[in-house]
Every structure is written in structure tokens, then in C-alpha cells.
Amino acid sequence: MNSITEWTVPHTKSVVVIG
Secondary structure (H helix, E strand, O other): OOEEOOOOOOOOOOOEEOO
16 A cells, blocks of 8 residues: 555545555
8 A cells, every 4th residue: 555645635635655
């Protein structure tokens, strides 16, 4: 689970890479 996009924060529209 690396690329966390709008499916986590649909109101932010930001891509967060974890790991």
C-alpha cells in the first residue's frame, strides 16, 4: 500500500506515498 490518493481523502485530492 504505497499510493494513497482520493480514495482516502476525497476532499483533499492529494497523493500521499507511504513506504
